[in-house]
Amino acid sequence: MYFHVFPWPFSPFCTTSCSVQSARNVTYLNGRNAKVRAILMECTELPPYSDAVRHICGIPVFDAITACDFYIASHIEHPMMKV
DSSP states (O other), X not given: OOOOSSOTTSOTTXXXXXXXXXXXXXXXXXXXXXXXXXXXXXXXXXXXXXXXXXXXXXXXXXXXXXHHHHHHHXXXXXXXXXX
């Protein structure tokens, strides 16, 4: 389902109002379908709002930044596992 992230009359640069609106949209979707277990913020403009969605919804939220962190962590040797 598609939602406008920047609803009118909010400014695209007002991160507080956009965070709240993003979290409301996810809460609405989660209420309609209780099987939602994770959220993928596929647009590169959405990472600033991921923390608000995580906090309000309590489910994992993946965005471009968490995907990069995951990729880099998979290539770094863990200090406790010296090979």
